[in-house]
Amino acid sequence: MKQAIALEVNGDTYEVLVSPNQTLLEVLREKLGLTGTKKGCDLGACGACTVLLDGAAYLSCLMLAVDAVGKKIVTIEGLSQGGELHPLQKSFVELGGLQCGFCTPGIIMTAKAVLDEEPQPTEESLKKKMAGNLCRCTGYKKVLDSIMGATARMGGER
Amino acid sequence: MRLPKFDYRRPERIQEACAILLDQPCAKLMAGGTDLLVNMKHRAETPSTIVSLKALPDLDFVQKTNSALRIGALTPLKKVYNDPFVAAKLPALAIAASSVGSYHHQTMGTIGGNLCQQTRCKYFNQSKWWRSSRPLCFKAGGELCHVAKREGVCYSTYCGDVAPALLAFGAEVILTGAHGLRQVPLEEIFSGDGKTPLKIGRGEILTEIVIPNQAADGFSTYGKSANRGSIDFPIVGAAVWRSSSTGESRIALTAVDRKPVRARRLEDFLEGKQLNEETFQAVDGLVAKESRLMPSSIDSLSYKRKLMGLLVQSALSEARGGE
Numbered sequence: 001m002k003q004a005i006a007l008e009v010n011g012d013t014y015e016v017l018v019s020p021n022q023t024l025l026e027v028l029r030e031k032l033g034l035t036g037t038k039k040g041c042d043l044g045a046c047g048a049c050t051v052l053l054d055g056a057a058y059l060s061c062l063m064l065a066v067d068a069v070g071k072k073i074v075t076i077e078g079l080s081q082g083g084e085l086h087p088l089q090k091s092f093v094e095l096g097g098l099q100c101g102f103c104t105p106g107i108i109m110t111a112k113a114v115l116d117e118e119p120q121p122t123e124e125s126l127k128k129k130m131a132g133n134l135c136r137c138t139g140y141k142k143v144l145d146s147i148m149g150a151t152a153r154m155g156g157e158r
Numbered sequence: 159m160r161l162p163k164f165d166y167r168r169p170e171r172i173q174e175a176c177a178i179l180l181d182q183p184c185a186k187l188m189a190g191g192t193d194l195l196v197n198m199k200h201r202a203e204t205p206s207t208i209v210s211l212k213a214l215p216d217l218d219f220v221q222k223t224n225s226a227l228r229i230g231a232l233t234p235l236k237k238v239y240n241d242p243f244v245a246a247k248l249p250a251l252a253i254a255a256s257s258v259g260s261y262h263h264q265t266m267g268t269i270g271g272n273l274c275q276q277t278r279c280k281y282f283n284q285s286k287w288w289r290s291s292r293p294l295c296f297k298a299g300g301e302l303c304h305v306a307k308r309e310g311v312c313y314s315t316y317c318g319d320v321a322p323a324l325l326a327f328g329a330e331v332i333l334t335g336a337h338g339l340r341q342v343p344l345e346e347i348f349s350g351d352g353k354t355p356l357k358i359g360r361g362e363i364l365t366e367i368v369i370p371n372q373a374a375d376g377f378s379t380y381g382k383s384a385n386r387g388s389i390d391f392p393i394v395g396a397a398v399w400r401s402s403s404t405g406e407s408r409i410a411l412t413a414v415d416r417k418p419v420r421a422r423r424l425e426d427f428l429e430g431k432q433l434n435e436e437t438f439q440a441v442d443g444l445v446a447k448e449s450r451l452m453p454s455s456i457d458s459l460s461y462k463r464k465l466m467g468l469l470v471q472s473a474l475s476e477a478r479g480g481e
Contacts, residue, residue: 059262062192062196
């Protein structure tokens with residue numbers, strides 16, 4: 001049975017009618033039109049659907065939309081402030097941390113959660129935490145370089 | 159992939175959750191959801207009701223008491239391995255929890271959910287389309303086990319990372335039911351039956367993990383071999399604990415049987431012995447006897463058997479370094 005829920009996404013509150021079996025990913029993309037969050041494997045193995053829930057990196061394909069009520073959800077659309085790209089996004093553009101760009105939203109959201117938790121990660125720690133985000137075209141060197149580049153740029157800012 | 163339809167319940171009290179389980183035997187519990195929802199998308203599991211534990215209060219904690227370390231079942235794995243006491247004194251648990259899936263799974267997945275995860279099999283953890291080329295397997299609701307090629311049995315394998323570490327610590331768990339709670343050794347909640355791997359009473363929920371103080375007094379580690387080291391389920395995983403005061407050893411393995419297993423024959427053999435090249439020579443043979451390896455994964459049995467010996471030996475030689 002469908003139920004009306006309120007989701008707080010990127011600072012806005014949306015009222016949506018959902019079934020319990022709809023994932024947060026489906027609701028974000030199909031009901032709210034926030035297609036920046038990508039559907040990759042849809043089984044929690046690729047990280048493309050990563051969004052932030054109360055600041056932590058969640059796989060939105062394995063999260064029921066009804067379980068996201070009361071959480072602050074941030075998607076890739078919510079990162080830029082006043083038309084200005086987030087330092088992570090700028091760093092990816094400048095250092096070429098993407099090719100086709102499909103995995104990029106998930107990678108950037110995971111990187112944001114990681115850097116908020118650990119502003120100056122070691123390369124080893126960063127590699128371990130980013131391992132759940134798969135990229136099928138760039139390889140990972142430039143992705144890691146871009147994130148490391150952003151740590152300097154961010155300087156503790158969130 | 160859409161999830162199949164189900165009734166969704168989100169109790170706010172543990173007793174309410176137990177009552178739903180008693181009332182609806184087909185209901186499934188969901189904590190983090192990273193295991194159950196994948197199987198449901200594959201239609202390998204299709205429960206009529208999901209009882210989400212996400213609204214239950216007071217089960218997300220790591221607490222040190224005089225006699226034990228107590229961990230709430232809904233504590234995320236990330237919080238477990240980031241706990242300073244766990245990181246410093248119980249390295250096997252910290253390593254095991256931080257080797258589960260990816261960073262996301264460690265954020266979403268809980269320690270209780272990890273212990274109670276489904277067993278895995280190359281014929282079960284597949285899409286409905288993949289599985290449609292064969293008759294439904296026994297675990298998924300059919301008759302035949304494609305691994306054993308027999309009816310009415312299931313040889314799917316328990317692949318949890320955290321269970322062997324906790325078994326090596328001699329941990330116990332608290333099961334809460336409608337009429338109270340009971341504390342049992344962790345080992346007792348695993349049935350050894352692939353079809354229904356958990357031996358938890360109807361209407362009971364695992365609510366807490368209790369690690370005795372003794373566990374912090376000694377060496378411990380967890381080693382795992384996986385296809386992609388950073389994110390996959392173990393091909394084989396092994397935890398070793400060795401007391402610094404009594405010289406007692408406890409060794410547990412995962413992904414080698416339908417339940418996580420203690421290597422008791424090897425433990426007995428090591429009793430009172432020095433760890434050296436001579437004792438290590440017996441490891442392979444003794445460890446191999448503890449499991450019932452079946453071809454339920456893509457890895458060959460001889461490879462898995464070799465890994466069992468290697469992982470235990472490497473953990474023991476690490477233990478020797480500290481003695």
